[in-house]
Amino acid sequence: MDGKHMQIGEVAARTELSLRTIRHYEETGLVVPSARSQGGFRLYTETDVQRLMVIRRMKPLGFTLDQMRDLLDATDRLDADSDLDTEERERLLDRVREYEQAATEQVDRLRVQLARAEDFAATLGARLTQSRPVARP
Numbered sequence: 001m002d003g004k005h006m007q008i009g010e011v012a013a014r015t016e017l018s019l020r021t022i023r024h025y026e027e028t029g030l031v032v033p034s035a036r037s038q039g040g041f042r043l044y045t046e047t048d049v050q051r052l053m054v055i056r057r058m059k060p061l062g063f064t065l066d067q068m069r070d071l072l073d074a075t076d077r078l079d080a081d082s083d084l085d086t087e088e089r090e091r092l093l094d095r096v097r098e099y100e101q102a103a104t105e106q107v108d109r110l111r112v113q114l115a116r117a118e119d120f121a122a123t124l125g126a127r128l129t130q131s132r133p134v135a136r137p
Contacts, residue, residue: 005035005043015052022052028065030055030072061106063099071099 012019025031026042031051033042051072058068074095077084084092 005045006049007037008033008042008044011044011049011052014049015056017052017056025052025055028069030065030068058103061103061110063102067099071096 006014008019008022011017012022015022022031026033031044031048034045034048035043037043054072054075055068058071063071074092078089078092078096081088
């Protein structure tokens with residue numbers, strides 16, 4: 001191996017995804033290993049790792065596998081096709097903007113949920129402080 005490729009274990013450690021999850025993303029076509037070793041082991045590049053990181057960031061925001069695939073397709077085409085005409089490039093950028101807006105909206109919703117959860121935890125903590133048993137003589 002030439003250092004440009006990583007085996008699935010290293011990719012799992014770097015992305016904090018399980019081997020099973022990475023294999024699932026391969027089965028669904030989201031991330032396909034760039035190569036295979038002579039022994040048949042999956043080999044990944046830095047680009048593959050970056051794709052997995054995009055997926056890992058989208059998942060907790062509630063994006064579906066189809067949405068992940070759509071965004072990755074748009075960004076792949078923007079990155080690869082310098083021959084895109086202006087109209088096609090704008091259409092792809094609009095798709096990326098839609099995902100950015102959806103992600104921002106979901107982050108805002110999660111901030112509200114987090115604030116409520118923190119308030120609830122603080123309320124419980126205050127309740128416990130008020131309810132400490134009185135020491136008896």
